[in-house]
Amino acid sequence: MIGSGIIKGMAVTLRNFAGSYFEKERLITVQYPEERSPLPENYRNFPILIFDTDDAEAGLRCVACKICEKECPPQCIYIIKSDDKKPDYMGKPQFYPAVFDIDISVCMSCQICVEVCPFEAIKMDKDFELSRRERFDALLFRKEELSKSNDYYHKIHPMEAAAVDKNLADAAAAAEAKKKAAAAAATKVAPGPVASPSSAIGSTSAPGETPPATTKP
Numbered sequence: 529m530i531g532s533g534i535i536k537g538m539a540v541t542l543r544n545f546a547g548s549y550f551e552k553e554r555l556i557t558v559q560y561p562e563e564r565s566p567l568p569e570n571y572r573n574f575p576i577l578i579f580d581t582d583d584a585e586a587g588l589r590c591v592a593c594k595i596c597e598k599e600c601p602p603q604c605i606y607i608i609k610s611d612d613k614k615p616d617y618m619g620k621p622q623f624y625p626a627v628f629d630i631d632i633s634v635c636m637s638c639q640i641c642v643e644v645c646p647f648e649a650i651k652m653d654k655d656f657e658l659s660r661r662e663r664f665d666a667l668l669f670r671k672e673e674l675s676k677s678n679d680y681y682h683k684i685h686p687m688e689a690a691a692v693d694k695n696l697a698d699a700a701a702a703a704e705a706k707k708k709a710a711a712a713a714a715t716k717v718a719p720g721p722v723a724s725p726s727s728a729i730g731s732t733s734a735p736g737e738t739p740p741a742t743t744k745p
């Protein structure tokens with residue numbers, strides 16, 4: 529019958545319209561901002577800097593290598609490397625960013641900075657409520673605003689953060705094993721007491737023993 533498809537479609541619409549007053553799952557909208565739909569694991573917005581422990585300064589993973597600054601397509605990252613060093617998560621002295629700014633009015637959320645960072649230091653946030661009344665400085669995020677704890681990272685990207693933690697723990701264990709192996713090898717080749725050349729040449733006695741008496745012809 530001509531128009532039967534339209535009637536069926538209208539019936540579905542009518543059923544959902546009436547049903548939405550009684551069944552919550554038939555509603556496709558939420559009462560934002562009181563309610564928020566859960567965001568998927570891989571949702572991303574702007575970059576953040578991750579720190580370990582409770583200390584945002586000492587625990588910052590970034591070592592100011594500037595790879596992300598160089599690779600960022602719109603060049604919206606600005607880094608100044610520190611003059612001194614602090615220990616990283618493996619206890620190795622590393623530089624840190626004295627200044628780390630991201631202009632999020634320019635950032636295009638491409639995630640290239642995350643992909644190129646060798647230290648798992650920069651990740652993507654999920655916060656999308658970042659509108660500001662001011663046009664300029666308010667969208668230039670400083671290191672203090674960008675720094676977020678590893679716990680926060682676990683909250684917004686649980687699966688990804690767990691995988692990153694495992695990678696870092698594996699790298700730390702491998703570095704520790706390498707250090708131990710190097711120390712053991714150094715102990716093995718450590719030189720013992722050296723005999724003086726005059727006593728060693730032509731002598732059949734062990735070091736410390738009295739040499740045998742020589743017989744006159």
Ligand code: SF4
Binds near residue numbers: 600604605630634637
């Ligand atoms: S997400 Fe892309 S545009 Fe934004 S800071 Fe990172 S590299 Fe730059």
Ligand code: SF4
Binds near residue numbers: 590593596607645646
């Ligand atoms: S965020 Fe990563 S790539 Fe960028 S400067 Fe820090 S350590 Fe280097």
